[in-house]
Amino acid sequence: LREHSYPRTRTLHFTGTTFAGLMVLSWMATGHESYLVVALVSRYGLAWLSHLVVEYNRPATFWHPLWSVRADLRMYVKWLNGTLDDDLRRAGIRERRADARRSKIGARSLARAGRD
16 A cells, blocks of 8 residues: 555556446457457556656556555455555555655756756
8 A cells, every 4th residue: 555655546546446447347248359358558658657747656566566566456346445544554654645745756867967
């Protein structure tokens, strides 16, 4: 959960997982394999985007793909049944705003650019 400390990260994960689930159901209903491709792209694409753009960290998928999927599905189920907030508090994660972190990183980048 600590790798998903910003609400925007979790939102993108939930959106990707939901859409991927709908695509898997569409594949099951129609048999068109293109739905599986869309499921993978939406599932991983949105998750990776959230880590790179919102959290500024590396997705665990690259090093631990099965563990990553399991953890994300577990987070998704906890979100659906309303217990995710309790787990976030236990993990020491408070509501964070991506804008505050982004401005700090942007300021550091500008400072480094000025030194070069």
